[in-house]
Amino acid sequence: MNHLILLLLVLFSQVTAISQTPVKGRILTAKGKPLSGASLTIKDSYDGATTDSTGYFEFTCNESGRQLLQVSAIGYKGLEEVVELNGSPLNLRLVLKEAMDELKAVVVTAGSFEASDSKRTTVLSSIDVVTTASANADVTAALRTLPGTQQIGEKEGLFVRGGSGEEARVFIDGTLVNNFFYSALPDLATRGRFSPFLFKGTVFSSGGYSALYGQALSGALILETIDLPEQSSASVGISSVGLSGGYQHLNKKKSASWGANYGYTNLLPYFELVKQRPDYFRVPAFHGADANFRVKTSKTGMLKFYATFQQNQLGIRTPDIDSAALKNAFGLKNYNLYANLSWKERLGKKWKLYAGTSYSINQDDIQNRLQNSDNKDQVINFLPFSTKPFSVDSRSGLFQFKTVFDRRIGTGLSVLRFGGEWLYFRDNIGFRDTLLRQTVLEDQFKAAFAELDVYITNNLAAKIGTRLEHSSLLNRANMVPRISMAYKLGEKGQASLAYGIFYQKPERNQLLVNPLLQFTKATHYIANYQLINSSYTFRAEAFYKKYDDLVKTFPG
Template identity: 35%
Template sequence: MKIILNIVILLLSIMGFSQITVLGKVVDKKNIPISGVNIFIEGTYDGATSTENGDFIFETSAKGNQVLVLSLMAFETLKINIDVTNYQNKTIVLKQSINMLDAVVISAGTFRAGDHSKITALKAMDIYTTAGSNANIVAAMQTLPGTQKVGEDGRLFVRGGEADETQTYVDGIRVSQPYNASVSNLPTRNRFSPNLFSNMSFSTGGYSAEYGFALSSVLLMNSINEPADDVTNIGIMTLGLGIGKTSKFKKSSLSFDVSYINLAPYQLVVPQKTDWNKPVQAISGQSVYRYKCNKGLFKLYVTYDHTSLDLNQEDINYTNKIRFDLHNDNFYINSSYKGEVSDRLQIQTGLSFGYNKNTIGIVSDKLNNTERDFHYKLKFRESFSNYFKLNFGTEIFNTHFDESYTATTHSAINYGYKNIQTALFTEAEIMFSPKVALNLGVRGSNASVVDKFVVEPRISFGYKMAKNSQFSVAYGTFNQTAKQDYLKFDPHLDYEKASHYILNYMYNTNGKMLRVETYFKDYFNLIKYDSNKATYNSTYNNDGFGYAKGLDIFWKDSKTIKNLEYAISYSYIDSKRNYKNYTQQVTPSFVATNSVSVVTKYWIESLKSQLGLTYSYSSGRPYNDPNTNNFMAEKTKSYTDLSLGWAYILRPQKIIYISISNLLNTNAIYGYQYANAKNSNNIYESQAITPPANRFFFVGFFWTISTNKKTNQLKDL
């Protein structure tokens, strides 16, 4: 036994003599000692914690080249390659981590909707609960500053730009046809069910170099990564029926949403100004499949809808009404993957295909068109440190559009275009400190219809002045091919161009947010043509130009008054263009100089109800009266709307929702259509463009089936 003990002592002595001492000091960039830092040799248990003076010392049996790891909350984890034998009396500088709640966020030109955003202007469920929005994503976005509410259209108009100047993306991949089919002077709505999306980002300008081919704005929507529970949603509405289902599995989940809309029963109760032969009928389905891989997430999003309508529409130029018969089929599939290649490198890639077909009858004439769109995108994100990240990637768009017009007086006229757009982009995210951030980006792209390579620089800067306030600036140039209405007749038009200059101030504290933003947009190369309307025999050029400048203010408060949440938006815009067939630079017909929106939601505990009111105001919009000598000098009367939404919890997970628009029953006039020729009194006759009905009524019963009894309860919204 004594012999064994001596051997053990000898071995321990040998091991003791082989231990190497590692010692040093940890400080920050101001040379102030940091205590509590965990320091160790990677892959071993050898290490120590720094003292109040920043000193550390420990012994290790490791030899040669090793990795020394230093970690402490609120500081970047640091790994250093060292030679253990010679590593003594070294001073190590740790950098403060930028991943802190009070770090600056560049907010110029961007509104975010989603419960996990630091600068959320809308919660995801606001799409449902905003009075007057009727679960329409775009209608909810139209309550934000910088947007124009164009009642006869329904699409998203941003800061003096037409609706075609805004692009929509799902999980980073473009959607070429984001709106339902409609006819002239009847508003459309977007195709997406809010049920399937977790957050959204709406840019009013100055957006990232990752996105392009949009002169004004991008709307980014991200589908839910991982649903919280198995859930079934059933909706019975005055307009139709809907059902949604989400099922969770071990490493995957599947969601779908199906709806059927038929306006015929509703219009039997609520008289319409529109002369319908067959009111709008639509059936749609959307689905998202998710699969969690070892280091990433794969998602597959699929949607299909069919819409049909048949109506007789008045036209000032014809004695009899014009019959329009529309059938639309739309299919869209989007696959995306986001994951890690290594600890520092992330990959995001996706592929989409869209197919859209319209079959339109105009009296006895026929207009048929089809559009096929592909989009492929590959993006990498390299995190060199918390202070410097680099995004870079490439994408390709392939669009094929064909249209055929057949009249009783002549044979079919066929036209269309093919366009392949390619782009490269890179953007650096630089954090100089938690208070100072800079994004530098550049995008290079080419469109086959133009056959010209363009470079678009983008820059944005943010500075945090105090704990709850910051300002941001942004600049960028943007190019977009001519919209489909022109490109199908002349597929060789040049890019339209715009430059954005944005200055933003934001105050953001718990439950309150103030945003003040001023901007200037300069337009070049806008499309002009030489006829009353854009047709196949018009002559087109890129000689148009214009500008938009203005001020947007947004205030949101959910804390001052218990159970009350309200938001106030104000927009002032001065915008003029010389484009289309305009004879001079004037304010276009879709721009209202002043717009105000007030959105309120109040939870009434005793009634188990949420009451919502939305007030909207827009000053008069310009229109051209050919009976006067001044072009586009007349204005409509101002537009006002007060909408009510009331949600009542009938029983746990059963909700009745009632919505009424235009409580004050004001008569809205969106503009006027004038005759092409004078009448016998030497006057151009006109007719007002108005909504189909002064008021819109909606009643729905929504039943959620889930083991989580809090799901769909309004008090938690």
């Protein structure tokens, strides 16, 4: 009996040894480097192993016949290979290709600074804006500290690479903002109308920007408003120059919120304590109110609405350029309404939809009087002084609608974006000096665009786009290319190139003087290198901009 049991054990061990197959080998990257931490398993079994620091693995498999070996590693595409298990040792050499990964992929940033995504470079957050010296919590004032911009103290706007302030446009949630800044004053720069805490994302391009945006010769500031707040909150503010209050409500499911704010500012107490160099005869006073609601329409969808109304007035005296004994007393009353509605939604696994619409209206009532050194009004009936007293009643409106579709290509990060926009501009301007002139300008502006983000590898990417625009006011269409590419140099650095053609309509004050003006044109060539870590950003850039048909002014 004992001999029989011993015989069975010997036979069983021989069968087991025959059915076991030794499997060993190495796993390498596409560049031939060993890949550590990769997992190997025989499908539907417990047999497998993990590679060591040299990419080596070894295990014994109890399965037999044709089996499927599955290999996976973080950051690499999975691999499946059929193996024959017959007891003979297997020595494998496997190669895994790198997967496209948003966390590792190069970002095409030629000419731009981006802070819209935690996976990408943060250049200026909301806290950075309010703590930037001399910026006074103004988004554009903080951006003027970045390379490629100029500090201009007597006029509002973003001055990019020698261009005027009108050559950079601002977009909120994808749509153009017609009056982002407070109305212009003589020899003083006004600030932006919007709080930096309204925005979660900032993309500032000082050239070579996306084909999704247009009508900016020099640059684009693309702002994205916040989604749902973290919690319900209320605020009350009282200071020597004003008061404010607001409430923001988040529902229990954290799927919707609404809120409203109001603020009043009057600088009289401050001006009484601190003597001002500008000669104000009407102290600046501001009323501002806004309201918002945000709703999660699905797990991937978000509907956002924001509206603001602002009213302000002031009066300032400036020396007259033609006489040292005279002054110009400039008075302004401004009313501004802005509303924005946007919706983002994922349509299936590969499609995304963005739709946005906005409406704005701006009214300026301006009075300019000629005064003597005693601040008494003067009437002088010969040139140039007869035209110094004037009044302007200006009303400008903009209604627009924009739609963008995203289509992910394949299983990587490459994306095709395409869409269109329609904008209706209407300006009604009444000007009176020695004569009364009334001008109405209307423009139906249409654009179609397409852009392809191509990720060849995690280290090499390109952005190729085109844009077709048509203005009914100018009765002209333009089609322009936009191309940029980037190559990653190590973990922290990258080099980028960009080329693009950009058109812009003449400003309304230019069209009032010469209604036959056409589009102005700028061609951009950019090459840059940037190195980024947690404590600093280093950036070196070469830039060439060529103007065509630029509107020029000269003394009359």
